[in-house]
Amino acid sequence: MTHATTEDFYAGSSDEEFDAVYLAQGGDWADIVADQAERGDETIVVNMGPQHPSTHGVLRLVLEMDGETVLSIRPGIGFLHTGIEKNMEFKTWTQGVTYVTRMDYVAPIFNEAVYCLAVERLLGITDDIPERATIIRVLMMELNRIASHLVAMGTGGMEIGALTVMTIAFREREMILDFFEAISGLRMNNAFIRPGGVANDLPEDGISHLRTVVDWLKKHLPEYATFCNENPIFIGRQSNVGVMDLTQTMMMGMSGPPLRATGYPWDLRKTQPYCGYETYDFDVVTWDSDDSYGRFRIRLQECWESLKIVEQCIERLEATQGQPVMVADQKIAWPAQLSVGADGQGNSNEHIKHIMGESMEALIHHFKIVTEGFKVPVGQVYQAIESPKGELACHVVSDGGTRPYRVHFRDPGFNHLQAIPMMCEGGMMSDVVVALASLDPVLGGVDR
Amino acid sequence: MSDELTPEENLPSTSGMPAQQPVFASKAGMWSRGSGDTSGYGGLQRELTMPGQSEPPFDEPADAIHSRALEVLPEELGGARVLFDRGELTIYVPREHLTAVAKTFRDDPHLRFEVCVSVSGVHYPQEKGEELHSVYHLLSYTHNRRVRLEVSCPDEDPHIPSIVATYPMADYHERETWDMFGIVFDGHPSLTRILMPDDWKGHPQRKDYPLGGVDVEYKGAHVPAPDNRRTYS
Numbered sequence: 216m217t218h219a220t221t222e223d224f225y226a227g228s229s230d231e232e233f234d235a236v237y238l239a240q241g242g243d244w245a246d247i248v249a250d251q252a253e254r255g256d257e258t259i260v261v262n263m264g265p266q267h268p269s270t271h272g273v274l275r276l277v278l279e280m281d282g283e284t285v286l287s288i289r290p291g292i293g294f295l296h297t298g299i300e301k302n303m304e305f306k307t308w309t310q311g312v313t314y315v316t317r318m319d320y321v322a323p324i325f326n327e328a329v330y331c332l333a334v335e336r337l338l339g340i341t342d343d344i345p346e347r348a349t350i351i352r353v354l355m356m357e358l359n360r361i362a363s364h365l366v367a368m369g370t371g372g373m374e375i376g377a378l379t380v381m382t383i384a385f386r387e388r389e390m391i392l393d394f395f396e397a398i399s400g401l402r403m404n405n406a407f408i409r410p411g412g413v414a415n416d417l418p419e420d421g422i423s424h425l426r427t428v429v430d431w432l433k434k435h436l437p438e439y440a441t442f443c444n445e446n447p448i449f450i451g452r453q454s455n456v457g458v459m460d461l462t463q464t465m466m467m468g469m470s471g472p473p474l475r476a477t478g479y480p481w482d483l484r485k486t487q488p489y490c491g492y493e494t495y496d497f498d499v500v501t502w503d504s505d506d507s508y509g510r511f512r513i514r515l516q517e518c519w520e521s522l523k524i525v526e527q528c529i530e531r532l533e534a535t536q537g538q539p540v541m542v543a544d545q546k547i548a549w550p551a552q553l554s555v556g557a558d559g560q561g562n563s564n565e566h567i568k569h570i571m572g573e574s575m576e577a578l579i580h581h582f583k584i585v586t587e588g589f590k591v592p593v594g595q596v597y598q599a600i601e602s603p604k605g606e607l608a609c610h611v612v613s614d615g616g617t618r619p620y621r622v623h624f625r626d627p628g629f630n631h632l633q634a635i636p637m638m639c640e641g642g643m644m645s646d647v648v649v650a651l652a653s654l655d656p657v658l659g660g661v662d663r
Numbered sequence: 664m665s666d667e668l669t670p671e672e673n674l675p676s677t678s679g680m681p682a683q684q685p686v687f688a689s690k691a692g693m694w695s696r697g698s699g700d701t702s703g704y705g706g707l708q709r710e711l712t713m714p715g716q717s718e719p720p721f722d723e724p725a726d727a728i729h730s731r732a733l734e735v736l737p738e739e740l741g742g743a744r745v746l747f748d749r750g751e752l753t754i755y756v757p758r759e760h761l762t763a764v765a766k767t768f769r770d771d772p773h774l775r776f777e778v779c780v781s782v783s784g785v786h787y788p789q790e791k792g793e794e795l796h797s798v799y800h801l802l803s804y805t806h807n808r809r810v811r812l813e814v815s816c817p818d819e820d821p822h823i824p825s826i827v828a829t830y831p832m833a834d835y836h837e838r839e840t841w842d843m844f845g846i847v848f849d850g851h852p853s854l855t856r857i858l859m860p861d862d863w864k865g866h867p868q869r870k871d872y873p874l875g876g877v878d879v880e881y882k883g884a885h886v887p888a889p890d891n892r893r894t895y896s
Contacts, residue, residue: 292857293858296859298867298874300868301867302874304874305892336749465777466831467832468778468779468780468832469832470780481804487807587895588895596749608800610783614711614896617896621868625800630780633834662858663858
């Protein structure tokens with residue numbers, strides 16, 4: 216039975232008929248290969264994704280193959296486009312946080328942070344953010360950086376057959392997400408960082424919980440080095456794959472681990488500090504192999520650097536116990552500190568008692584700020600931060616109203632996917648998966 | 664007092680400002696749409712404009728960029744509007760000069776903006792004749808600084824030259840801006856839709872494109888779709 220047909224069931228009505236179409240149903244690969252050999256087709260077009268598990272979400276790759284060699288590859292994106300930027304134009308500035316946190320869902324805290332920093336710059340209150348709020352932001356960002364790098368290393372390992380790396384990475388990540396849940400009520404999509412500060416302070420046992428997380432990570436992070444760093448199969452699969460040297464990364468505007476894997480120590484936390492990163496002691500990790508293996512090593516080492524920052528945060532949190540976590544300006548600050556109830560996030564009982572039983576003005580104020588929000592002066596800003604994937608930035612325009620006029624997110628994954636053809640063409644099909652994983656794109660952020 | 668000011672003199676100086684800054688948004692009352700404005704401020708009229716033009720000196724990096732840009736591009740940027748706001752320098756580049764400006768900004772050793780990190784569109788339907796804006800954020804690794812270039816084009820002629828030849832990384836960003844705003848980037852190698860389906864009609868992030876959504880009725884109460892709810896903006 217032949218698998219080649221000229222009738223393409225998936226073509227649009229206006230598409231031209233073109234060559235033979237192979238229908239792969241699984242388990243019939245040998246037949247297809249034999250068919251193709253018999254027909255003498257020189258190349259075959261393979262559609263990978265958008266539901267392929269190794270495309271990190273719903274990425275579609277269209278490959279033109281000559282045997283197992285990739286002649287050309289084109290990424291197709293947009294399958295997870297949810298109109299976040301457009302939706303935010305119809306919500307208040309604070310409500311916007313719940314949208315942005317869902318973009319790059321592996322690193323939600325960074326989306327919130329970059330958006331809030333941009334809104335605060337528009338408001339001109341950057342210097343008024345309480346110290347403790349900034350420390351908590353840094354703490355959450357660095358823990359999230361570890362979690363995101365764990366996913367990158369874990370799924371990247373899984374895709375080349377190192378399944379154990381995935382299982383242990385998700386075990387560690389879950390410890391971090393448990394901590395996020397204890398702090399914000401949610402594992403992911405936290406909406407924890409708000410314009411003006413953070414939603415609530417750490418719970419009473421927050422620091423001790425944090426210490427157990429740090430101890431756990433310190434105990435288990437070395438396992439990745441043991442499993443991978445010197446593993447000949449791991450090195451063989453990753454080194455000299457997805458090579459991008461400094462000139463190429465600059466040309467494609469790459470940032471984050473792919474840029475630092477060329478030996479260039481560019482980290483916005485150091486070069487253009489925000490949230491007081493200049494006061495923390497940590498190193499920028501670089502590697503000089505230009506390839507996927509270098510990017511893996513950078514991610515692993517960055518987990519340790521983040522852990523260093525987390526420990527400094529613990530000291531500072533102990534020194535700032537009881538200080539505010541939200542800006543003092545009552546016209547901007549969310550009226551209540553939320554509290555994490557048994558069922559997750561919830562209102563503070565004291566606040567409810569105050570507005571419902573004691574002060575009508577407080578109730579009016581609560582109602583006004585929650586329904587109406589606050590006005591942000593006219594203007595535009597561009598705020599960039601170092602997300603685990605690279606430069607994550609936010610371009611916000613305000614028309615002086617209570618809603619954003621335009622918000623645009625510059626997601627590092629969106630930018631990095633442009634480099635896929637350069638990284639993969641001329642290589643083997645199996646290396647496409649490795650090269651892609653080394654960029655760590657998250658399609659929620661790419662498509663927004 | 665002898666040196667009493669006339670009312671005109673008492674106002675902030677407008678010298679150096681462009682003749683008329685387009686009205687960014689006109690707002691009336693405390694809220695609009697939905698139910699009537701019962702706030703008592705229904706007669707309130709506000710006209711909001713973007714910050715206009717600023718004159719040097721700005722801060723040190725912005726001055727360096729601005730003065731060097733004028734030095735190497737006197738014809739292209741001679742009359743261009745420049746804005747220094749919230750620590751960020753914006754240069755409003757006439758669209759016919761964008762290609763030359765981008766190339767010089769990349770290649771001149773004192774400017775050396777190696778990367779165009781982001782391109783984003785903004786739609787200002789109020790600004791007649793320059794409704795569509797394309798905003799470029801450039802980053803210099805060498806000098807560790809950023810600049811914003813803003814280019815506008817009218818709705819009837821939505822064409823802006825592509826900078827992909829200078830900044831290859833702007834490829835996807837320009838495609839997204841075309842997809843969302845309908846700005847045609849002339850000279851782009853393959854200006855196709857990127858986030859929306861290929862056969863989509865319209866450009867969703869323009870202000871005249873509705874958000875969509877349906878009204879919801881729950882236990883007799885009626886909640887309008889998000890873009891039909893009362894707005895306080």
